Amino acid sequence: MGQQDRACNPSRRSCLCPGCGSDRSLDFGRCTVPVELSHADAPTIIKQITEALRESRLKKCHDCQLFFRWPQLSSDDLATLYQNLPAAFWEYNAKEVGSWNRARSILASRYATSESISILDVGAFDGAFLSLLSDRWEKFAIEPSPVGQGKLRESNVHVIADFATNLDLTEHAGRYDVVTLFDVFEHLPRPCQTLDQLSLLVKPGGILIVSTGNAEHWSWRLLGGQQWYLHSAQHLCFATLPFFRRWAESSGMQVQSSVRHPHQIGSLRRRFVQSVETIHAWAKRTNRKRMLGLVYRIPGFRYLSHKQGLTFTTSLHDHLMVVFQKPTTNN
Numbered sequence: 001m002g003q004q005d006r007a008c009n010p011s012r013r014s015c016l017c018p019g020c021g022s023d024r025s026l027d028f029g030r031c032t033v034p035v036e037l038s039h040a041d042a043p044t045i046i047k048q049i050t051e052a053l054r055e056s057r058l059k060k061c062h063d064c065q066l067f068f069r070w071p072q073l074s075s076d077d078l079a080t081l082y083q084n085l086p087a088a089f090w091e092y093n094a095k096e097v098g099s100w101n102r103a104r105s106i107l108a109s110r111y112a113t114s115e116s117i118s119i120l121d122v123g124a125f126d127g128a129f130l131s132l133l134s135d136r137w138e139k140f141a142i143e144p145s146p147v148g149q150g151k152l153r154e155s156n157v158h159v160i161a162d163f164a165t166n167l168d169l170t171e172h173a174g175r176y177d178v179v180t181l182f183d184v185f186e187h188l189p190r191p192c193q194t195l196d197q198l199s200l201l202v203k204p205g206g207i208l209i210v211s212t213g214n215a216e217h218w219s220w221r222l223l224g225g226q227q228w229y230l231h232s233a234q235h236l237c238f239a240t241l242p243f244f245r246r247w248a249e250s251s252g253m254q255v256q257s258s259v260r261h262p263h264q265i266g267s268l269r270r271r272f273v274q275s276v277e278t279i280h281a282w283a284k285r286t287n288r289k290r291m292l293g294l295v296y297r298i299p300g301f302r303y304l305s306h307k308q309g310l311t312f313t314t315s316l317h318d319h320l321m322v323v324f325q326k327p328t329t330n331n
């Protein structure tokens with residue numbers, strides 16, 4: 001469990017929650033060293049910026065229940081980081097992406113494929129999620145990457161902006177039946193401001209679907225700052241259901257449903273292996289020799305005695321999807 005953090009005492013050092021601005025936080029230990037620092041091909045400027053995060057720590061806001069990395073990069077450093085990231089194409093199988101499959105089921109139960117609805121995917125990249133949906137639905141995207149924008153236009157998706165902050169709200173406010181945000185929340189330096197902005201885009205009676213890592217998952221409780229989701233310097237904020245409920249209350253949205261899901265859908269065996277690997281990482285970190293002995297005696301897990309570095313437990317249900325509904329004006 002975290003401890004009240006003296007380093008966050010404003011008289012010693014200003015450590016303010018990026019969600020609500022509170023100066024009261026709990027400390028959950030040192031974060032794992034960002035992968036950008038050890039990556040051989042990372043440009044020097046990226047290594048210089050992420051060096052500031054080598055000793056970063058995981059904090060939890062006492063007031064809004066948001067987890068966040070501290071210190072946070074300045075907005076200038078974040079902009080430089082994104083400008084200098086090598087253009088990457090993520091390898092994925094759309095059928096295995098946990099958030100897309102959950103969201104597709106939610107939308108299928110809510111809207112007929114023949115219905116005429118408009119959907120905006122924020123951070124749509126190449127449009128792989130939108131391509132899973134009915135061709136009758138009108139599709140829109142916000143996407144910073146020029147490569148992604150090109151692919152989206154080829155698929156007849158309307159690219160309305162490169163960043164949510166570059167939107168003309170007079171043109172887009174209240175326009176979309178559905179707004180989706182997958183694996184973007186954790187990149188947001190001011191998450192409540194961005195959620196506020198996205199909620200303005202939703203029609204009365206429409207929904208906003210957000211999926212990101214769930215910092216209340218048991219693997220976070222065991223591993224704190226060593227959980228795999230902290231591997232990247234680009235990951236800044238980590239949600240919890242109480243945080244989302246609090247934001248909804250303040251913004252006039254309603255939490256319609258929430259579901260836990262994996263980043264990548266895996267077999268029961270894969271989940272079991274990753275659960276044991278997580279328990280092993282915790283036992284090693286906290287020097288629990290008896291537990292380590294037990295793990296090594298499980299057939300097939302002896303290899304863990306040589307394991308170094310992070311375990312990417314991407315098939316555990318450590319992600320959270322929340323569906324927010326905008327009340328109709330009559331409510």
Ligand SMILES: [Zn+2]
Pocket residue numbers: 017018019020021022061062063064065066
């Ligand atoms: Zn807060």
